[in-house]
Amino acid sequence: MSIESRLITAKKPRGFVDRRGSEAAAEEAIVSTVGRVYEKWGFERLETSAIEFTEALGKFLPDLDRPNEGVFSFLDDNCWHSLRYDLTAPLARFAAEERIALPKPYRRWQTGPVWRNEKPGPGRFRQFTQCDADTVGSDNPAADAEMVAMASEALEAVGVPRSGYVFKINSRRVLNGVMESIGLSGSERTRLTVMRALDKLDRVGVEGVASLLGQGRKDDSGDFTEGAKLDSKAIQHLIEFITLPTNSRAGVLAGVERLAGGNEEGHAGLKELQRIDDVLGALGVDDSRARFDPSIVRGLEYYTGAVYEAELTMTTVEDNRAVAFGAVGGGGRYDDLIARFTGERVPATGFSIGVSRLVAAQALLGQRAIDELGPVILLALEADQMAVYFRMAMELRAAGIRSEVYLGAGGMKAQMKYADKRAAPVVVIVGGDERARGEVTIKDMRLGAALSKEIGDNAEWRESGKAQISVARAALVDEVKRALARAEKQR
């Protein structure tokens, strides 16, 4: 088949995205800043491959109802392989495979793409970047507290102000305790239904949760969700629990003691939260930055102890309504994940940041220079003078100035259009006349555009000399520097 016999459609698969320039750099900048914080806290970088044996990734998929969907898988060498869907499952495989060599406990951070074979939607991609920190081999609640304190330092490092975020912490053992206190220690199925109901507080409100704990609930679309069929006393107990005022950690601890402290599991959860509070206090993380919130469940089935999530409190506009920005990361304690390989329980806790969420947050916070200045463009007006332009570009780069020579085949007009598309702040023009005079012309593109706007389509401004200046060849670098400083100021 010859190359041209059939044209291929140039199209990426749905749910994937291409990122150019500053958009591509933003995620990397965040990950590198977060990584520096994590390193300072003693977390060691880890890199594992994208591909794992499917059975090593296991069944710990986000959606309980379709545990085998969601991953990209293929058969190779008669074994099923999958692209990782998160960074926790590969960590469990790694920690089990390298358990002899690793320090115990093992603190690691990791970043990289993960893949989900799910229906893509707006802002919902099938490949995205995660940035995780985990402590493997410690059952000490101090490890959970450390995770929260460290993640809060990371958020501040990427520009979220101290007043702009809050961590919400809960304990699965406290949840278990409160369910036990209403006689739900037996049926795993009812407990899951209850947890799913509690998890919906944000979306359906107290009334909705009460319905889901009772006979069931019909949503706006008319769909009916079967309830947990609890009696009204049990429902009241649970509602009281999840609506405990969260403004003071000590207050929540008192409430938890009253509502869940009466059995062993609830008491253990209470102790866990007390020790977390202790270390958070030592690290200076007060009630305003980290709250205990009994309504936090977190969907993943595998959490066994503390669960925590980070929320940005600033508002954003969606569908013309102001809404809270919401979660940028979450995690918790999962003591069973590594036992799948080793047969032994290995206590672990970890936190995962949604990197693209943080990019969006930075944009809202005005931390990102969306309107980035492009490079200096040297026009190439005479085909046989490329060496002249390249030498000038080299001088500019040697002075630290991002610069490039136009390499297309177009004339003056195409070259200026190119400079526009590249957001060039400055264009350097050397035609035959300039060369003969030993001069270069330096054009300030922003000033030019502004003048052009003022004067309309009239081309007169070009001759006005205001937006461009001719100087001696030897003054090239200095004059470009001056023009760049002006452009920088005008941003």
Place this chain on the structure above:
Amino acid sequence: MSIESRLITAKKPRGFVDRRGSEAAAEEAIVSTVGRVYEKWGFERLETSAIEFTEALGKFLPDLDRPNEGVFSFLDDNCWHSLRYDLTAPLARFAAEERIALPKPYRRWQTGPVWRNEKPGPGRFRQFTQCDADTVGSDNPAADAEMVAMASEALEAVGVPRSGYVFKINSRRVLNGVMESIGLSGSERTRLTVMRALDKLDRVGVEGVASLLGQGRKDDSGDFTEGAKLDSKAIQHLIEFITLPTNSRAGVLAGVERLAGGNEEGHAGLKELQRIDDVLGALGVDDSRARFDPSIVRGLEYYTGAVYEAELTMTTVEDNRAVAFGAVGGGGRYDDLIARFTGERVPATGFSIGVSRLVAAQALLGQRAIDELGPVILLALEADQMAVYFRMAMELRAAGIRSEVYLGAGGMKAQMKYADKRAAPVVVIVGGDERARGEVTIKDMRLGAALSKEIGDNAEWRESGKAQISVARAALVDEVKRALARAEKQR
């Protein structure tokens, strides 16, 4: 199935690798340094996804003889998808898909993992990182020259000395010209056999190439490779061409003119090399850093003009023999890749760096601190004093010192073993006695290890007080700083 009912083997698929700590950081550091250089030359960062439609990746696979092998592929939504095997094929798809929006020419750099479904071997992985720069939409040989000059700046930026590398440049058009000059303009098949023979100069020497151009060649294992069956005059012409002395670009140009300049294609190739020489000269890249080398073919079938590769000239030891380190990157001009989508020829040129090769080179050049110092470890000797240790760790981190609290369940011995595994230069010890006295004990681990070695297994040195010192709690940060400075000096 309960979690423990069957243990899963903790194993990564063959041909993949896990990287810890400084090993994981090394690749990223290289890519980020190279990226900074490329940005300065006006190349814009691009990020595309790992997954593409298989047909978009096309048939441009490295191995001519098995064009459909080598990629990881899977069926999704009734379409074949593949993991990218390089960064050039996705660029072609992207440049075609976004051809309206992109500046023309479009300069981009990109990094990320690529996957090859090939037999893994020593140092040969099925996932590895590439770092590419490409200029799309320019047929100007200045674009090729720029690529070589920029890549050489990148090599120096990651620590390769100016005397430690050489770029070898050739032109496919010159190769076509020299083949035309011996009457080989017709048969595509013979031309490919000839190019494959010339490409083997490094491995089989002049005699071997001559055999492969003639009747054929039997290698050491007895395998026979059919030759191109050229007559001796043609063989002599080709051998003379590929053995032209490469120490001066001007000299090679003269030789090319003599041996290949007699037809249109050869003349066009000659002009191409002349213009590359011109721009390289303007950019200060002399004969010692960039040579014209007529023996350079490069395997990929799709190159249409200049081809170039970067070699490190230092030697390394393999199988107890000193051998040249060899190639760390390569590329060339491929004018047909985008036409598969658009039907129109889009001239392009690009260079790809093998990042793991550069990591190995840095290690050989002594640029990497393999023996990296770990964090300061604060022992946790009393379970109810975690807040005390965490507060100290916070103070150390606030002073910029990487620090962590031991979070395992072990006693003194296990904690010291942990500190060893973490390569901790300094350990901070606060037991009940120290607390009562308002002191902290700071232990210099290297000094301790040295003394321990001197004195043998005798535990006396521990009491000698030489490797550890007790100071007032308030002096913690200053004393740790002092101990770290000492450790840094001893490296």
